[in-house]
Amino acid sequence: MKLIQLILLTALLATLVSYFRWFRKPALDKVLVVGVGLAGMVFVIFPDSTTRIAGWLGVGRGADLLFYIAIVALTYLVLLLYSKIKKLESRVTELVRRQALLEAGRENPSGEVRP
Numbered sequence: 001m002k003l004i005q006l007i008l009l010t011a012l013l014a015t016l017v018s019y020f021r022w023f024r025k026p027a028l029d030k031v032l033v034v035g036v037g038l039a040g041m042v043f044v045i046f047p048d049s050t051t052r053i054a055g056w057l058g059v060g061r062g063a064d065l066l067f068y069i070a071i072v073a074l075t076y077l078v079l080l081l082y083s084k085i086k087k088l089e090s091r092v093t094e095l096v097r098r099q100a101l102l103e104a105g106r107e108n109p110s111g112e113v114r115p
Contacts, residue, residue, distance in 0.1 A: 005044050008040075009041060009044055012040050015037065016034070016037045019033055043066070047062065049062070050065055
């Protein structure tokens with residue numbers, strides 16, 4: 001086993017362990033993460049397998065195939081994070097509006113705040 005394979009396997013295992021340690025996700029997400037992690041480990045241990053899969057799919061090299069998959073996955077993740085940020089922004093806006101209305105309701109006409 002080459003040094004880079006050992007480094008990549010260690011990084012993949014550390015990623016899987018940290019995912020299960022710090023994130024509580026639904027079962028489907030866990031299965032997906034384990035599947036991607038195992039596929040990554042297989043591709044690290046058997047790098048020629050990516051070239052064979054790429055040939056079946058009409059891509060020249062295995063590295064190119066992995067690059068294309070990474071682009072699609074990262075695009076998906078960016079869009080997912082963007083949608084979550086937009087939802088959080090709207091929730092914060094709603095909470096700020098409610099808080100402002102509550103504080104406005106506690107003021108009397110002279111401008112003093114009631115306890």
